[in-house]
Amino acid sequence: xxxxxxxxxxYAPEPGPLADxxxxxxxxxxxxxxxxxxxxxxxxxxxxxxITDTPRKYGLHGTIKPPFRLAEGRTLDDLxxxxxxxxxxLPVLAMEGLKLARLGGFLALVPEGDTAPLAATAARMVxxxxxxxxxxxxxxxxxxxxxxxxxxxxxxxxxxxxPYVMEEFRFHITLTGRxxxxxxxxxxxxxxxxxxxxxxxxxxxxxxxxxxxxxxxRFRLIETLPFGV
Numbered sequence: 001x002x003x004x005x006x007x008x009x010x011y012a013p014e015p016g017p018l019a020d021x022x023x024x025x026x027x028x029x030x031x032x033x034x035x036x037x038x039x040x041x042x043x044x045x046x047x048x049x050x051i052t053d054t055p056r057k058y059g060l061h062g063t064i065k066p067p068f069r070l071a072e073g074r075t076l077d078d079l080x081x082x083x084x085x086x087x088x089x090l091p092v093l094a095m096e097g098l099k100l101a102r103l104g105g106f107l108a109l110v111p112e113g114d115t116a117p118l119a120a121t122a123a124r125m126v127x128x129x130x131x132x133x134x135x136x137x138x139x140x141x142x143x144x145x146x147x148x149x150x151x152x153x154x155x156x157x158x159x160x161x162x163p164y165v166m167e168e169f170r171f172h173i174t175l176t177g178r179x180x181x182x183x184x185x186x187x188x189x190x191x192x193x194x195x196x197x198x199x200x201x202x203x204x205x206x207x208x209x210x211x212x213x214x215x216x217x218r219f220r221l222i223e224t225l226p227f228g229v
Contacts, residue, residue: 006213007076007132009065009083009125010058011171011205012221018198022060025175025191026052030059030211033220043190045183054106054177057218062109062173064208065125066162067219068133076212079132080223083210086128088228093118097201098173100192105178107188109195111171111203118205119169125208126165136161 012030013019023029023036027049038048045051070079096113103110111118136144136157144157153163164170176187207226211219 004069006067006069007079008063008067008211008213008219009129009225010061010209010211010219011064011173012059012061012209012211013173014206018200019060021194021198022173022175026056026060028056028059028218030061030209030219031221033214033218041190041194043186045179045186051176051179051187055174057216058174059211059219060173061209061211061219062171064122065129066165067213068161070132071134074132079129080210082132083125083129083208083225084223086125087208087225090121090124090227091117092227093121093205095203098199098203100175100188100195100199101172102184102188103170103172105180105184106174107176107179107184107191109173109175109199113203115171118171122169122171123166126160130160133161 010030013022015031019031023031024039025048027036027038028034029036038052041048070076095111095115095118097111098109099112101108101110140161141157144163145154149157149163153168156165156168157163160166175191176184179187205227207224209221210223210225212222213219
């Protein structure tokens with residue numbers, strides 16, 4: 001029987017104040033795999049459920065290896081074992097901190113400082129686990145291409161199943177869907193006040209997670225993948 005669920009390798013903030021706020025902000029707890037009530041935050045241009053509708057199902061995360069379906073003959077147990085082994089051979093990553101930024105109309109957390117080791121880690125996970133990934137179907141390729149890709153991004157899409165990997169990788173933790181400029185500024189002002197005391201300095205990544213998509217398209221943690229060195 002074919003496993004049609006998708007799996008992904010993510011960074012997710014460790015349990016604590018930032019993870020708790022992110023789960024409430026988005027309305028979905030990636031660690032617990034459950035819905036969370038949104039906080040009452042005055043000053044937003046729209047209800048928080050509307051602002052966070054697009055990223056909610058993924059939870060508070062930064063994508064490392066984008067969601068994929070298992071190739072024929074591959075199992076979740078084997079994927080888990082190899083992901084654990086890969087991460088055990090990787091070093092803990094440290095950057096200066098996290099900051100709130102606008103990226104193409106949406107708000108996200110992005111790292112400050114040298115991100116080259118993080119990009120190298122992402123490339124290692126994309127490459128090292130690619131034999132578990134079922135090839136992207138024509139419908140998925142068409143959907144990606146409809147958003148407009150460069151020639152290089154299209155080549156990455158064909159090779160790795162996603163256009164924003166390797167040299168096109170930009171780590172970010174998405175907090176909203178796309179917003180008009182004025183609404184993005186309004187939302188950013190509210191977010192900045194709440195996030196300021198929660199953002200880590202330095203920003204340390206001690207491991208990744210293996211996440212699984214449920215029947216409603218929401219992702220949940222199924223394995224922590226600690227770095228070993």
